[in-house]
Amino acid sequence: MHCLWLEKQTLEFRKDEPVVKPGDREALVKVLLAGICSTDLELVRGYYPFTGIPGHEFVGEVVDSPGDSTWVGKRVVGEININCGECQLCQKGMIRHCENRKAVGIHDWNGAFAQYLVMPMRNLHMVPDQVPDEAAVFTEPLAAAYEILEQTSIEPGDRVIVIGAGRLGQLVASVLKLTGCQLQVVVRHQKPRAMLENLGIQTLTPDELDNLKFDIVVEATGSADGLSLACQHVRPRGRIILKSTYKGNVKVNFSKIVVDEVSLIGSRCGPFVPALELLSTGTVDPKVLIEATFPLERGLEAFELAGKPGVFKILLKP
Numbered sequence: 001m002h003c004l005w006l007e008k009q010t011l012e013f014r015k016d017e018p019v020v021k022p023g024d025r026e027a028l029v030k031v032l033l034a035g036i037c038s039t040d041l042e043l044v045r046g047y048y049p050f051t052g053i054p055g056h057e058f059v060g061e062v063v064d065s066p067g068d069s070t071w072v073g074k075r076v077v078g079e080i081n082i083n084c085g086e087c088q089l090c091q092k093g094m095i096r097h098c099e100n101r102k103a104v105g106i107h108d109w110n111g112a113f114a115q116y117l118v119m120p121m122r123n124l125h126m127v128p129d130q131v132p133d134e135a136a137v138f139t140e141p142l143a144a145a146y147e148i149l150e151q152t153s154i155e156p157g158d159r160v161i162v163i164g165a166g167r168l169g170q171l172v173a174s175v176l177k178l179t180g181c182q183l184q185v186v187v188r189h190q191k192p193r194a195m196l197e198n199l200g201i202q203t204l205t206p207d208e209l210d211n212l213k214f215d216i217v218v219e220a221t222g223s224a225d226g227l228s229l230a231c232q233h234v235r236p237r238g239r240i241i242l243k244s245t246y247k248g249n250v251k252v253n254f255s256k257i258v259v260d261e262v263s264l265i266g267s268r269c270g271p272f273v274p275a276l277e278l279l280s281t282g283t284v285d286p287k288v289l290i291e292a293t294f295p296l297e298r299g300l301e302a303f304e305l306a307g308k309p310g311v312f313k314i315l316l317k318p
């Protein structure tokens, strides 16, 4: 099959990677669309030493599921954390944090930038008919945005700022808006501003941030500078929610966090069920975030474009 292969921080297009036969509790999924996210770009930059097929945002169709043939022909999305079911964290129900976990397209499991991928059946969710592929492919990042609401309560009066109006920041803003909080998003460029304003979300330029303080600051810039900006604009006893992962360490003055008794909340993957619900009711429509769709053969070009500043979602169609 065709795929993109990552090894030693080099991505290449391969034509003859074998298709793996799924086990009893697994399904072979034909990839319909896959999305390139910042984590994929960071993988290529060496955020984590992964060798194999990247790609963890996808919608596909089950073509083989030896343990349960009723899934064949179903359109699915898949949760990316593959847990062992036995460790302490799994026993406690924290399956996304399993000590022995693999992660689709990130750690020890081949991902979706390919014609086919194998997924454990228990990670799959059927996609409702009314959700087109172009929306379903956003289930994983939308779930990651929704995770914030699972981790902390956001009330209608809360002053909330999202720093970063890119791919993830836009989804985060769409989800947070549902709480009725006083939401603003920091934007530098006209295009993301227009997209947010279309959704009725207020925007601020970095200059307008001035000395403003917020109850909750969500850092979704995808870069190391975001956290220090977040620290400057959180009120005492406020919360900073961290959504970015990147290579390397961040320099932050932690005394301010201690003195101001600020809570730092790391936030990664989220629940698929409410994300699919938001898509199927049309409450969130992520299709506007699609910048371009490339055939898999042009995957390297697609990655290059996805890494340019201000570019929204790039999809790959095997």
Ligand SMILES: [Zn+2]
Binding pocket: 037, 038, 039, 040, 056, 057, 141
């Ligand atoms: Zn991602």
Ligand SMILES: [Zn+2]
Binding pocket: 083, 084, 085, 086, 087, 088, 089, 090, 098, 099, 100, 101
């Ligand atoms: Zn486990």
